[in-house]
Amino acid sequence: MGSPDQRRTLTAKLAVSAVAGTAFLVHMASERTRLDTTGLALIGLAILPWLASVLTRAELPGGLKVEFQAVKTEQRRQAQEIDAIKFLLAYFLTEHECRHLEGLAANKSYPARRNSTTSFFEAEMRRLKSLGFVVGRPGCGIRSLFGAIVEAAGKEVNVRDHFEITPRGQDYLRLRREMLTPLGGGAPEAEPGAAPDAAS
Numbered sequence: 001m002g003s004p005d006q007r008r009t010l011t012a013k014l015a016v017s018a019v020a021g022t023a024f025l026v027h028m029a030s031e032r033t034r035l036d037t038t039g040l041a042l043i044g045l046a047i048l049p050w051l052a053s054v055l056t057r058a059e060l061p062g063g064l065k066v067e068f069q070a071v072k073t074e075q076r077r078q079a080q081e082i083d084a085i086k087f088l089l090a091y092f093l094t095e096h097e098c099r100h101l102e103g104l105a106a107n108k109s110y111p112a113r114r115n116s117t118t119s120f121f122e123a124e125m126r127r128l129k130s131l132g133f134v135v136g137r138p139g140c141g142i143r144s145l146f147g148a149i150v151e152a153a154g155k156e157v158n159v160r161d162h163f164e165i166t167p168r169g170q171d172y173l174r175l176r177r178e179m180l181t182p183l184g185g186g187a188p189e190a191e192p193g194a195a196p197d198a199a200s
Contacts, residue, residue, distance in 0.1 A: 082179075089176045097124050098176075101133055104165040105173055111156035114149045122146055125163070133169035137162060 093101070100121075103110035112121060126142060128134045136142070145162035165173075 086179050089172075089179050093128075093172075094124070096120075097128055098173075100124055100128060100159070101165060101169055101173060104134055104160060104163055105170065110159045112145075112149060112159050113152060113154055113156045115154075118146070118149060125159075128169070129163075131168075132166055133172060134163045135166050137164055 100110075112118075122142065125134070125145070129136070129142065136144070140162040145157070145159060148157045148162070
């Protein structure tokens with residue numbers, strides 16, 4: 001039998017169609033079977049409730065426009081889903097993690113050096129790796145990167161020599177830019193030397 005909401009919707013559709021159909025018959029009788037603009041409008045009103053699932057709006061003879069509530073509800077739902085996606089894209093990664101991802105995506109060196117924030121930088125790189133957003137180059141990874149940072153004794157090491165962004169990471173950045181740019185821009189590009197500072 002359907003849910004109460006479905007039954008109410010069906011009853012409303014039948015009522016609208018019945019009233020419009022009756023009005024059409026009365027009108028046709030009074031006009032001696034001459035089909036005019038009013039008659040066409042009444043026919044339209046009779047069938048409109050059954051077209052709500054396939055039409056966004058309808059314009060009846062005489063300039064009468066009807067926009068379906070079901071379509072408005074669906075549009076609101078889609079807008080809410082888009083807002084939720086934007087929120088997740090904005091906050092799924094931290095600002096520092098986004099910088100690392102952007103740095104690895106850029107066609108230039110992404111330097112890092114040992115300082116008080118290195119442990120945070122390592123945790124952020126491990127998270128990006130666990131998400132499948134970055135992958136170690138052949139024979140390289142977390143151990144080689146941070147071993148090189150320690151051996152460099154404060155000098156810069158190119159993170160891109162040890163890691164590269166994956167297609168999944170590229171997709172995330174692309175979606176983030178596409179969804180968030182209208183709101184004021186996505187993650188900023190990493191600047192040389194940003195890796196250790198970004199991990200603080």
